[in-house]
Amino acid sequence: MIKVAVIGATGYTGAELVRILSRHGEVQLVALTSRSYHGKPYWQVYPHLYQYTEMECEELDISRVVDRADVIFTALPHGHSMDIAAEVVRQGKKLVDLGADFRLNDGAHYKRWYQVEHTVPELLAEAVYGLPEINRQQIAACTLVANPGCYPTTAVLGLAPLVKNKLIDHSTIIIDSKSGVSGAGRGLSLKTHFSETNENFQAYAVAAHRHTPEIEQELSKLAGQPLTVSFTPHLTPMTRGMLSTIYAGLNESLDAEEIRRLYQEYYAGEYFVRVLPAGVLPQTKALAGSNYCDLWVTADARTKRVIVLSAIDNLVKGASGQAVQNMNIMFGLDERAGLDAVGLFP
Structure with missing residues (x-):
């Protein structure tokens, strides 16, 4: 089983990640972090996931969370994933960042558009833009995926x-x-x-x-x-x-x-x-x-x-579903794992 942590689990993209990953046959959720709801059962934040996960939200301790997981999803606003990425690389784990911190290849370009200094610009060269239909081979071989907007x-x-x-x-x-x-x-x-x-x-x-x-x-x-x-x-x-x-x-x-x-x-x-x-x-x-x-x-x-x-x-192909698709590729799984569902209509 792939041990997965979701950092920023109580935003909408975090909730979609938990919804998808809780039904994924190759995954074990080991950490769900939240600044606002730490100590609270996750299903109380999102009742539609009652009985899908009994986990509690926890405060973020970067080193400890990364240590427990094989792959970390960061569902955070821009500017908040850089320190986490540095720790992921240090520990030799994998990261899928749903934010914007690693999507642009140039740190100065990032600062111009996001008004934030990039603190780990050396990692930009390691990040792969996670659009599977375009960059599948690079995603399969990388440790840091920048999930597209x-x-x-x-x-x-x-x-x-x-x-x-x-x-x-x-x-x-x-x-x-x-x-x-x-x-x-x-x-x-x-x-x-x-x-x-x-x-x-x-x-x-x-x-x-x-x-x-x-x-x-x-x-x-x-x-x-x-x-x-x-x-x-x-x-x-x-x-x-x-x-x-x-x-x-x-x-x-x-x-x-x-x-x-x-x-x-x-x-x-x-x-x-x-x-x-x-x-x-x-x-x-x-x-x-x-x-x-x-x-x-x-x-x-x-x-x-x-x-x-x-x-x-x-929220799915535009964020969390694509992130799981990237994880599947990184670990050599069927890309459809956890994602093979048609849309809801009407």
Whole structure:
């Protein structure tokens, strides 16, 4: 059994980790840490997990928690995983960080976007960006995985076949994304107050969202050259789910069927990426609770643009499910272990 610790277990991504891992046949949970609920049975924080785990939340003692586990998941805000990563590496364990501390390859770039000094920049070279469909071989051989952000997951998976095959004008990429409120986390704020979000729809962090450099970094690697994108996120009045609509100018004349076939070939054998047939558009509700990313693509002959729809559950494929998928790869398990569930509908 793989001994697993979840640091930051009582946020929404932490709760998804516990939900998935408590049903994983190859895993034993050995520590669930929480700053706010230490000493409290975990199921009292999240009653839906009653009888799935009898563990209590505990305060974080980094050295002791790392010592007890084979792999540590950190579900913490940016800036809080660096000391933990250093201890994980010192003890020769494995880490999957669901935060942003190891997603950007350059410490100075990280500081510019997150306004935090990176205290272990030497570990950035060891971290692998944990998008399995792109970096599976590197993930299998590494000890530190930077789990992707939710928006970048939809954007990179949505654009990878086009960028890799040099079929689009990079200067024309527009990513228009919508997320459920759970993406903002469990902390209380006016922005996610029911009266502010219900029956409301709003853009935020326009031309300034912290996932922008992550998207550009990973797409640039696929393209083999630097590229920039226009990215605008929106908050929608739903609990979970994410849909990105992506536009780009085509470099050559391709019809919808040719592009769809390209996507089917690119993602052939990828269990968690589903390229939908013509006439079946992705929808967030069909993905709730699942680790799938649903893609749909077409060509607009009139504007000479390609249009990609990319949808996920932001808490699963956009966070905790993808983190478990990465753990499975790191330990040589079936990638589907603990994750082979379809979405809930309606």
